[in-house]
Ligand SMILES: Cc1ncc(C[n+]2csc(CCOP(=O)(O)OP(=O)(O)O)c2C)c(N)n1
């Protein structure tokens with residue numbers, strides 16, 4: 001039964017430290033996860049980083065990982081995830097998150113260690129680190145936010161920029177001959193023997209957001225169950241650098257990104273095998 | 279591993295491994311490069327046998343960042359490499375300095391620039407003592423001249439790294455790494471690391487912690503860098519040097535690491551021939567033992583700096599003695615393996631000149 005619209009409180013205000021406990025006559029149906037701090041984010045309107053953060057926070061709550069978690073933030077718009085999540089965190093140099101996470105997890109195997117990385121961070125400057133951490137089967141989980149641009153530095157071409165997509169460093173559109181083709185990380189990860197789980201999800205719609213959470217849960221689980229490396233690629237919008245509003249950005253994900261970056265689970269195993277079979 | 283009082287005939291690289299184990303090493307990360315390969319080779323079996331973690335990283339870049347991650351949890355961890363690999367680690371060392379993380383890094387200096395050669399060299403003195411990476415920071419730098427000192431200094435390196443929450447570099451070279459000597463194993467009293475106050479280990483029953491170097495708030499970085507500067511100032515208390523026959527010396531030779539040791543042999547011979555030559559061998563390169571040198575300079579002594587490079591530490595020597603004296607310089611090139619006689623010739627020149 002749908003709840004009475006009058007009794008729904010989504011959030012009263014967005015200011016910091018808002019008391020969200022229900023007032024008389026109100027029923028709380030959508031709460032802030034414990035793992036998320038009461039703090040405004042700096043993200044642009046329509047940016048999906050906030051949505052992805054919330055999914056991570058919900059899972060940390062639901063899987064009771066908050067007090068065991070160490071987050072590795074990467075260099076990109078989401079570097080400040082370390083202010084938004086209420087978990088112990090470190091900041092890794094650009095692209096080196098999976099190496100730093102390797103060090104954390106090897107030193108403290110009892111901790112839950114995850115990285116949160118952008119496409120420039122993970123698939124360009126940090127390509128070697130992600131490949132080898134995954135291939136070693138490090139017991140870490142990786143949330144990979146693919147928004148097809150370098151958001152933080154002003155919308156330059158990323159390794160995931162689509163052919164024909166205009167950015168500040170490929171103003172005429174990415175050209176296959178000159179810049180090569182967009183890299184499909186979820187598929188590459190699935191081919192590596194140390195990877196237990198690899199999936200691609202999207203944050204463009206409610207249904208896809210629900211699926212994204214399921215995938216993230218499994219990527220976390222393969223770590224907590226000591227199976228192997230967990231990876232989720234999250235197709236996300238960057239309205240600011242795409243020079244469009246949030247609604248158009250969601251449409252672009254459906255019309256242009258998903259056809260090139262198909263959603264789905266590329267690998268999900270319960271034991272690792274040397275051939276890297278799915 | 280029990281090693282109290284036992285004497286082993288081992289290479290300097292192995293002494294590094296044994297010393298690190300005695301200091302309570304928990305994690306090692308490294309990538310192969312000559313002339314330090316015996317360090318990872320030794321630790322790849324010794325460390326797991328003692329319940330620690332050994333990872334052969336995909337690159338020195340990764341190794342240094344694994345180190346950054348591991349020490350964030352408050353454990354004793356290290357990496358080792360040689361010159362080109364140390365260059366690749368500089369970004370992570372800068373982050374560790376900015377984040378105040380106690381990483382220990384061993385550099386068995388080889389010839390450069392570029393791929394250079396794999397022979398001994400001291401060309402990384404500037405890189406080691408001037409921070410090495412970007413930004414305004416310093417690392418503590420220790421320079422062994424014997425295999426025993428390599429063992430002892432590993433213990434000191436970890437203690438200092440945690441005492442100051444700062445990266446510590448041990449700068450050896452191909453001679454130290456590859457030479458075999460008897461080394462006495464000893465088990466130190468381990469001081470408290472006090473990492474519980476800052477390490478990340480899960481926010482259970484306490485506020486979350488954050489280890490970072492990004493400081494964007496108005497005035498935040500300025501304040502932090504002043505704090506770092508004060509820390510580096512306090513580190514000066516750690517400055518150490520070996521003084522050998524300096525009291526009555528007319529000429530003081532200044533040389534570190536292998537060169538210091540070879541110079542010492544030369545000085546012994548010159549003494550037996552009646553020449554009043556002494557040695558100051560900096561044991562810490564940063565902080566530089568400037569006071570020792572200034573005191574000697576004030577007594578009217580003359581100076582000759584000998585290095586296996588074209589003149590790097592000599593700048594620090596000149597700074598230290600600038601109110602009273604200057605220093606001559608003699609440089610060996612990388613890959614040249616000087617005997618005591620090779621270093622005696624420039625000493626004789628200098629002591630005779632007056
Ligand atoms: C070594 C180094 N090179 C370059 C940069 C500059 N830089 C900061 S963020 C970034 C790109 C981030 O893009 P992405 O990973 O896609 O994250 P987004 O901002 O899009 O979420 C770059 C190039 C840096 N901080 N460090």
Ligand code: SF4
Nearest residue numbers: 043044047077151238
């Ligand atoms: S620039 Fe793009 S990725 Fe960065 S906060 Fe804005 S919308 Fe998000």
Ligand SMILES: [Mg+2]
Nearest residue numbers: 118119149151
């Ligand atoms: Mg991006």
